[in-house]
Amino acid sequence: MVDTQLEEITLLNGRISALQSGKGKSSPLLFVHGYLDNANSFAEIIPLLPSYHCVAIDLPGHGKSAHRSLDAHYHLSDYVHDLYCLISENSWNDVTLVGHSLGGILSTILAACFPELIKQVISIESFGPLTEPEFTSTKQLRQSMISRQLADKPIKQPESLASIVASRLRVSDMQAAHAELILTRNTELVNGQLQWRTDKRLRTKSALRLSSSQALDLLENIQCPYHVVLGSEGFKKVKRLFTHRSTIFKQLHCIELAGGHHVHMEQTEAIATYIENTLKSH
Numbered sequence: 001m002v003d004t005q006l007e008e009i010t011l012l013n014g015r016i017s018a019l020q021s022g023k024g025k026s027s028p029l030l031f032v033h034g035y036l037d038n039a040n041s042f043a044e045i046i047p048l049l050p051s052y053h054c055v056a057i058d059l060p061g062h063g064k065s066a067h068r069s070l071d072a073h074y075h076l077s078d079y080v081h082d083l084y085c086l087i088s089e090n091s092w093n094d095v096t097l098v099g100h101s102l103g104g105i106l107s108t109i110l111a112a113c114f115p116e117l118i119k120q121v122i123s124i125e126s127f128g129p130l131t132e133p134e135f136t137s138t139k140q141l142r143q144s145m146i147s148r149q150l151a152d153k154p155i156k157q158p159e160s161l162a163s164i165v166a167s168r169l170r171v172s173d174m175q176a177a178h179a180e181l182i183l184t185r186n187t188e189l190v191n192g193q194l195q196w197r198t199d200k201r202l203r204t205k206s207a208l209r210l211s212s213s214q215a216l217d218l219l220e221n222i223q224c225p226y227h228v229v230l231g232s233e234g235f236k237k238v239k240r241l242f243t244h245r246s247t248i249f250k251q252l253h254c255i256e257l258a259g260g261h262h263v264h265m266e267q268t269e270a271i272a273t274y275i276e277n278t279l280k281s282h
Contacts, residue, residue, distance in 0.1 A: 009057070009086065016082070017064035019056040021046050027094040027119065029275065031056035032083065034101030034125075034262075036202060038063030040185045041100060041265060048272035052279070057086070059103075061199035063185045073148070074202055076129070080109050087117055094119040098275060100264055101126050108218065108226075115223040120282055122227040122275060124264045125234045127241040128219050132209040140208050147204040155200040158187060173233065173260035181265075216248065225251040225282055229271065231263030232256055253278075 009018050019039045029052050031042040039056040040063070046054045058065035060082060061074055068074065083106060087095055096119050099107035104126025111118040132140060158164045161183060168179040186198045210218075226249050230239065246252060255274060259266035 009055075009090075014060055014068065014082075015066040016060060016086070017058045019043060019046060020054065022050065022053040025051065025053045027096070028053045028055050028092055029096045029098060029279075030083070030087070030092075032097065032099040032103030032106055033057075033059065033062070034103055036062070036186070036198065037100070037182050038185045040181045041262070042098070043181065044268045045264065045272050045275075048269060049276060052276075058185070061202050064197060067199040068201075073204065073207075074199070075207065076105070076109070079106050080113070083107075083110050084114060087114075093117055096120050096122065096275075096279065098122045098124070099126060100124040101261065105129050108222065111224055111226075112218040112221040115221070118224050120225040120227065120278060121222070122229065122278065124229045124271070125231055125238055125261050127228055127238050128245060129210045129215045130237075131212045131215050134211050137208060140206070144205045144207040148201070151201045151204050155196060157196060158194050160194060161187065172262075174262050175266065178262055178265040219245060219248045222249060225253065225278070227274075227278055228252070228254040229263065229274065230254065230256045231259040231261055231266075233258075233260045234263060235261050 009016055017039070019042070029049065031039070031046070031054065033039060033041040033056070038058045042056040046056060059079055061067050068078075072078075093116075095117055097107035097111060099105070099121070101124070104123035105128065107121050107123060108126070108128050111121045161180065164183050164187070165176055165179045168174060168183060169176060172179070186196065187194055188197050189195075228242065230242070242254070246254075257263050257267045257270055264271045
C-alpha cells in the first residue's frame with residue numbers, strides 16, 4: 001500500500017484540494033466524488049492502486065477546497081469546467097475518470113465534450129445527467145431563486161462530529177464509519193468549535209436541469225469505454241436510467257456489487273480490482 005498525501009492543486013478559477021499518490025507514474029486516474037461528499041470518499045481505494053497516478057479532488061465548495069466567490073454559484077457546467085481546467089492545465093491525456101453520483105454525471109459530460117482527453121469513464125451509482133421536462137422550467141427557476149435567498153441566512157454549525165454523522169445516517173444508507181470519514185473532511189475546528197468547511201450555498205437548488213433530449217445528445221457523443229458500477233441496494237432512479245439509456249452507448253460495461261449508493265466505500269477491494277482490470281484491458 002502507498003501513502004496518500006494531501007496536495008493543493010491550483011486552477012485558474014480557484015484552489016482545489018486533492019488526495020494524490022503515484023504522481024508522474026502514468027496518465028492519471030481522476031476520482032470525482034458525489035454531492036456533499038469529498039475526496040475521502042475514495043481515500044481507501046487509492047492505496048489499493050499503487051501502480052497508478054491517482055488524484056481524488058474536493059470539488060469547489062466541498063471538503064478542503066475553496067468556495068466560489070460570492071457572486072458565483074455551483075452550476076453543473078461550472079464543475080465540468082473545473083475538471084477541464086484541471087486536466088488541461090496539467091497537460092494530462094488519456095485520463096480515466098472515476099466518478100460517484102454527481103461525480104459520475106460530471107465525468108459523463110466531460111467525456112462527451114472532450115473525447116480526445118478521456119480514456120474511459122467508470123461511473124459509480126450514476127448513469128448520466130438527471131433531467132426534467134421543459135415545461136417545468138419556470139418552476140425550477142422559481143425554486144432556485146428562493147433557495148438562493150434562503151442560503152443567505154446564517155448556517156447552523158454542528159454540535160459535534162457524532163451529531164452530524166447521526167444526521168447523515170438518517171437521510172442515507174451509509175455506514176457510520178464512512179459518513180464520519182467524509183464529514184471529518186467537510187468540517188474543521190475553529191477556536192475549539194467545530195464548523196462546516198463546505199459552502200452552505202451547495203444546498204441551493206439547480207437553476208435548470210437538462211431536458212431528456214439534451215442528455216441524450218451528450219450520451220450519444222461519448223466515444224470511450226463507459227463502465228457502470230451499481231450497488232445492489234443503490235438508488236432505484238439510477239437503475240431506471242440504466243434501463244432507458246443502456247442502448248445509447250457505443251462501449252458499455254456494467255457490474256453490480258452488494259451495497260448501497262456508496263458501494264465504492266463498502267466494496268473498496270472489488271472496486272480497485274475492477275478499475276485495474278479495465279485499465280489493463282483498454
